[in-house]
Amino acid sequence: MIKVEGLYHSYNRDGDYAVKNASFEVPKGEVFGFLGPSGAGKSTTQGILTGLLRLQEGKVNVAGYDVKELKRSMFNKIGMSFEQSNVYSALTARENLRFYSKLFDVPTEDPDTLLKLVGLFDVADKKAGEFSKGMKHRLTFARSMMNNPELWFLDEPTTGLDPAIAATIKEIVREKNKQGVTIFLTTHNMYIADELCNRVAFIVDGEIKLIDSPRNLKLQYGQNLVDVEYGDGGSLKKETFSTVDERDIKKLQELIGRKHIATMHTKEATLEEIFIKVTGRELV
Amino acid sequence: MKLLSSLIKEIKLASHSFYFYVEIGFAVVLLIVVAYVVPDNFTSPKNEEFLYFDGPPAAFEVMLSDIDDTDGAAEAGTFKVKGETIDTTLYENDESKYYFTANADDMMTLADSKNKTGAAIHVDSTTFKTTFDYYLQGYETQRLKNLISIFHVNENAVLETAYDSQEIRVMQEVPRLSDKINILPSLLTFNASLMGFFILAAYVYLDKKEGVIKAYAVTPSPIWHYLTSKALVVMLTALVTTLIIVIPIVGAQINYALLILLVLTTGFFGSGLGLILGGFYDDMEKSFGVLFSLMIVLGLPIIAYNLPSWDPLWVKFIPSYHIVYAFRELLVPNGDIPYVLWVSLAFTAAGMLLMWICNARYKRTLSV
Ligand SMILES: Nc1ncnc2c1ncn2[C@@H]1O[C@H](COP(=O)(O)OP(=O)(O)O)[C@@H](O)[C@H]1O
Numbered sequence: 001m002i003k004v005e006g007l008y009h010s011y012n013r014d015g016d017y018a019v020k021n022a023s024f025e026v027p028k029g030e031v032f033g034f035l036g037p038s039g040a041g042k043s044t045t046q047g048i049l050t051g052l053l054r055l056q057e058g059k060v061n062v063a064g065y066d067v068k069e070l071k072r073s074m075f076n077k078i079g080m081s082f083e084q085s086n087v088y089s090a091l092t093a094r095e096n097l098r099f100y101s102k103l104f105d106v107p108t109e110d111p112d113t114l115l116k117l118v119g120l121f122d123v124a125d126k127k128a129g130e131f132s133k134g135m136k137h138r139l140t141f142a143r144s145m146m147n148n149p150e151l152w153f154l155d156e157p158t159t160g161l162d163p164a165i166a167a168t169i170k171e172i173v174r175e176k177n178k179q180g181v182t183i184f185l186t187t188h189n190m191y192i193a194d195e196l197c198n199r200v201a202f203i204v205d206g207e208i209k210l211i212d213s214p215r216n217l218k219l220q221y222g223q224n225l226v227d228v229e230y231g232d233g234g235s236l237k238k239e240t241f242s243t244v245d246e247r248d249i250k251k252l253q254e255l256i257g258r259k260h261i262a263t264m265h266t267k268e269a270t271l272e273e274i275f276i277k278v279t280g281r282e283l284v
Numbered sequence: 285m286k287l288l289s290s291l292i293k294e295i296k297l298a299s300h301s302f303y304f305y306v307e308i309g310f311a312v313v314l315l316i317v318v319a320y321v322v323p324d325n326f327t328s329p330k331n332e333e334f335l336y337f338d339g340p341p342a343a344f345e346v347m348l349s350d351i352d353d354t355d356g357a358a359e360a361g362t363f364k365v366k367g368e369t370i371d372t373t374l375y376e377n378d379e380s381k382y383y384f385t386a387n388a389d390d391m392m393t394l395a396d397s398k399n400k401t402g403a404a405i406h407v408d409s410t411t412f413k414t415t416f417d418y419y420l421q422g423y424e425t426q427r428l429k430n431l432i433s434i435f436h437v438n439e440n441a442v443l444e445t446a447y448d449s450q451e452i453r454v455m456q457e458v459p460r461l462s463d464k465i466n467i468l469p470s471l472l473t474f475n476a477s478l479m480g481f482f483i484l485a486a487y488v489y490l491d492k493k494e495g496v497i498k499a500y501a502v503t504p505s506p507i508w509h510y511l512t513s514k515a516l517v518v519m520l521t522a523l524v525t526t527l528i529i530v531i532p533i534v535g536a537q538i539n540y541a542l543l544i545l546l547v548l549t550t551g552f553f554g555s556g557l558g559l560i561l562g563g564f565y566d567d568m569e570k571s572f573g574v575l576f577s578l579m580i581v582l583g584l585p586i587i588a589y590n591l592p593s594w595d596p597l598w599v600k601f602i603p604s605y606h607i608v609y610a611f612r613e614l615l616v617p618n619g620d621i622p623y624v625l626w627v628s629l630a631f632t633a634a635g636m637l638l639m640w641i642c643n644a645r646y647k648r649t650l651s652v
């Protein structure tokens with residue numbers, strides 16, 4: 001569904017790259033996560049894939065279209081939910097969706113169905129300008145489903161939303177994926193990536209460091225951590241050690257020899273811990 | 285179809301927008317001003333002359349018959365100059381007011397305080413020889429002084445015969461519009477083209493602030509639909525506001541087909557300028573300097589139109605010059621129709637060029 005090779009992007013074309021040599025493929029039906037701290041280049045990559053930013057260097061094929069020579073008909077097949085909600089404040093929720101639906105050449109969803117899906121049906125006739133941030137976000141999200149896209153781009157779909165709304169959004173994403181929709185999801189939230197994605201790419205400073213499924217990553221890195229609780233001068237201390245890192249192994253051996261160990265178990269790492277280990281960076 | 289729905293959306297948005305009502309309100313205010321405040325023709329105030337007559341009453345009678353007072357009777361004219369009261373006798377006809385003072389000093393004081401030319405007329409009681417002493421302000425041109433010097437070299441009767449025998453040929457008949465109609469070309473140019481240009485830029489900045497252009501960019505609808513529907517809304521608004529002013533003031537005395545053509549084509553050009561400005565700046569504040577300068581440059585021809593004595597050649601190279609004059613040609617009887625058509629064509633072409641630039645520009649300014 002998506003094939004990217006050797007993608008570079010520099011906003012000012014000055015050799016300062018927001019995206020560097022990115023290559024990846026997303027097969028049909030997959031939920032592919034782009035995970036990285038803010039400023040990593042996630043939105044930039046997504047912008048190129050959706051034709052908002054002009055392709056500078058590299059090969060990009062999206063839904064069977066070469067992005068270099070963008071054809072408007074590509075947009076009948078894709079949907080895009082923006083990180084920053086962008087709807088007409090002066091129009092009602094329903095009007096926003098209705099006008100948007102007229103811009104496609106393919107059959108579109110009924111605006112009311114979409115509003116019900118995201119819980120905005122009761123305020124369908126209210127101006128979007130009067131909406132809270134979360135409501136505007138849901139409207140933007142609902143709009144991106146208008147043309148029943150085969151390929152759906154979601155930029156930080158749950159960021160800044162309260163947990164209940166985030167849960168609804170996650171549920172919709174899962175449901176759409178079950179129906180066969182391919183999803184490209186951008187986030188700096190590892191829980192979302194963990195819960196929703198079949199595979200994730202770790203991206204830092206515009207570079208993809210690794211691509212794998214959350215499950216594989218946990219298997220590979222998870223068993224290599226040991227949580228140790230030990231007594232130290234009357235108080236209980238807690239530390240985490242790697243079982244592959246030479247220095248950690250030495251420290252662990254010393255600890256076992258000298259201190260009283262209270263508890264000790266290998267644990268499954270969170271995606272966040274794995275991210276930090278792999279990239280040396282935090283996910284914020 | 286997509287274009288039509290974009291247009292409907294834009295109309296709907298415009299009808300929700302503050303600017304739209306400002307424009308309509310502005311047109312109504314202009315209409316009221318033109319209809320009720322601007323007279324059909326501005327009347328210039330009567331010429332005032334300060335005179336001192338020194339001579340026999342018979343000669344004064346002759347002079348009065350020349351003045352031919354409207355009601356045949358003198359009135360009292362009292363002036364206060366630096367706390368002093370000066371009494372005069374006022375005779376008045378359609379063109380001028382003649383104030384006769386009691387002595388030469390009063391005449392000079394009045395001429396001085398009113399910045400007018402004064403004259404003392406002496407008629408010898410026996411020879412009836414007449415002499416004129418003129419009191420000028422000092423800044424009069426040499427031409428005027430020369431004219432005054434030669435004015436009395438001959439008898440009035442001789443001069444009059446000479447005037448009457450002079451043939452005046454009009455080389456070119458310039459149709460005259462009433463003052464009320466004459467101010468319309470400037471107002472219509474301002475209203476249709478300059479306002480449109482400003483309003484369109486404002487609409488685009490609103491869309492930029494809300495980020496809706498991005499949402500538009502990820503649909504199969506081309507950007508030029510977006511641009512065109514915006515321009516169409518502004519052109520329609522220009523048409524409505526123009527008609528609000530023109531129908532009540534001019535009535536049936538204008539070719540409406542041509543008027544509509546001219547408003548739409550020049551409005552198209554104005555929209556193009558507005559879109560360019562919207563494409564190159566992110567908000568009103570950033571574009572303010574350029575926007576304001578452009579408004580002034582485009583406004584210069586309007587000033588040139590209203591000040592007949594200031595009409596330098598270079599003003600003709602500012603596009604709005606031709607908008608003003610094309611409106612004028614529509615308003616004068618038997619106006620220059622080919623000129624109006626030519627202007628409409630030129631502005632359509634220029635508008636298309638601007639749209640073409642915008643199309644490329646807007647595609648490049650999208651962001652994530
Ligand atoms: N319009 C822009 N002009 C210049 N630099 C930009 C622009 N948008 C983003 N950047 C820069 O590009 C980098 C990547 O940004 P972005 O793709 O938005 O990151 P993310 O979505 O991962 O948070 C950042 O350093 C950001 O400052």
Ligand SMILES: [Mg+2]
Nearest residue numbers: 042043083155
């Ligand atoms: Mg982002």
